[in-house]
Amino acid sequence: MLVSLLALVSWISVVTVVPAHGAGTKPVIVQNNDPLVHFHGRWDPAPETWWGSTGFKLHVQGLSSLTLKLGNHTTSPWVQLGVSINYGSFNTVNVSTGTNEIPLSLPSGETNDNEASSTSIVRINVPGWQDNRLELEEIVLNAGAKLLPYTPSKINFQFIGDSLSAGQYLPQIVDQAWPFLIGENFKAEHLINAQPGIALSDILAYGNVHGMSYEYFVTEDTQYYYTDYHNFTTPWNFARDQPPATHVVIHIGANDSGNNVTADAFTQTYLEFLSRLRTIYHTQPFLIFTPWGWPQSDGTVSYYYQGRYEEIVNTRHALGDHDTFLVNTTGWVTYEDVFPDNMHPTIAGHVKIAGLFQQWLENWGLHPESEWATPV
Known part of the structure; x- marks a missing residue:
């Protein structure tokens, strides 16, 4: 199991995008509000992305080229994207304001088990916790391509956390972090709201002007404060999370402790x-x-x-909430699993955590889907 997870993240490359060339006389223009584009994560009305892992999925018949047209609010000089073709590993692609052609080839050494299929699945996200603004104006497909419905998985994980869940210090950021790996290995959808430095308590912590107890309920991540043209927050409409989250996973508290929030205050806030x-x-x-x-x-x-985490779960049980469970991670991470200078998990460390959590989930009763919900 750990070997398969390692394979998921072993391939990393960076592609610098060049301006797209014409893909036929009548390219297919997909508007940024097309209902067949399966958006996930937190987009504002522009639409622009907030929070690492926000993105979209496409199911396309006859796909041979894909171009993104991005607006001026896209992070300058470029924003990092994660791109997966036909459920392959995520490839890093840098895009910028204007027209960007997205490479559609699979990573070297990977094969598509459905090479005879006439349809393709393209998954795109913004993996960064900062410099992560993607203003999507339109998507351009090759002439003859047809956008089809995307059927999401029956499992949709919602992860809530800080740098230990956001993939800080990893080359592919959240796309190599344990929450993302869990989603991939379970052939599930996954929403990740994780921000380095953030506390659960609504306090100033390591550059975050609010805590997760505030930020989780708004569209914007804490970078809004440093964004001149969007230095405000708006409530998030959870009805936009489709499908709704089926499992909510929370790993938080390090930055409350680092800012001297007392155990009693932390417990009450949680x-x-x-x-x-x-x-x-x-x-x-x-x-x-x-x-x-x-x-x-x-x-x-x-x-x-x-x-205190045990106390929190026991208190929920005493209130009649028996759908709250404790995941005891004691011993999951050793010094060999972290970067020595910052104590955050390495790539291999995140793979290990994902493997151990998968074991926990399977013992608990949740098992990976046998196949992706939208086949190719």
Whole structure:
């Protein structure tokens, strides 16, 4: 299982995009509000992306070329995209304001098990937690191409966290982080709201002017504060998350501890956060991670808020909420799994975490889908 997860992230390349060339006399123009484009994550009305992992999926018949036309609010000089063709590994592509042709070939060494198929699945996301603005004006397909409906998976993970979930310090950022790997390995949809430095408490923390207890309920990630033309927040309409999240996974608290939030205050904030989440996710399981801590070179591990996550889950149970579960991650991460200078998981560390969480999920009763919901 860990080997298959390693294979998922082993291929990394960076493609610098050049201006697109014509793909026939009558290219197919797809508007940025076309209902056959399956948007995921948090887009504002422009539409522009917020939060790492936000993007869209296309199911196309007869695809041979794909061009994105991007507006002036796209991050300058370029924004990093993750692009997957026919459920292959995600390839890094840099795009900028204007016209950008997206490479459609599979990574070297990969094969398409459905090479005879006339349809293609293209998945595109913005993996960065900063410099992650993509203003989508229109999508241009080759002449003769036909956009088809995309059927999402029955499983849709919602991950909530900080840098330990956002893939900070990884080349492909969130696309190599354990939440993303879990989604891929389960052939699931996945929404990831994770921001480095953010606390759960609504406090200023490492450049984040709000905490997750505020930010999760708005469209914008905390970078809005530094965006001159969009330095405000708007409520997020959770009805736009289609399909609705089926499992909510939360791993947070490191930055509360780092900013001296007391254990009692943190516990109270977490309980209030879960109560508010229950107004959106009425019966979905809440999977509450304990900290895996900060491993040291001498083999010791520094933990924070010990016993409080168990208390939070037990309190929810006492309130009658038996759909809240504790994921005990003690021992999951060792010094060999992290970058020595910042204690964040390496690529291999994220693969290990994903493998251990997959074992936990399967023991709990959730198993990967046997095939993707939209075949190619």
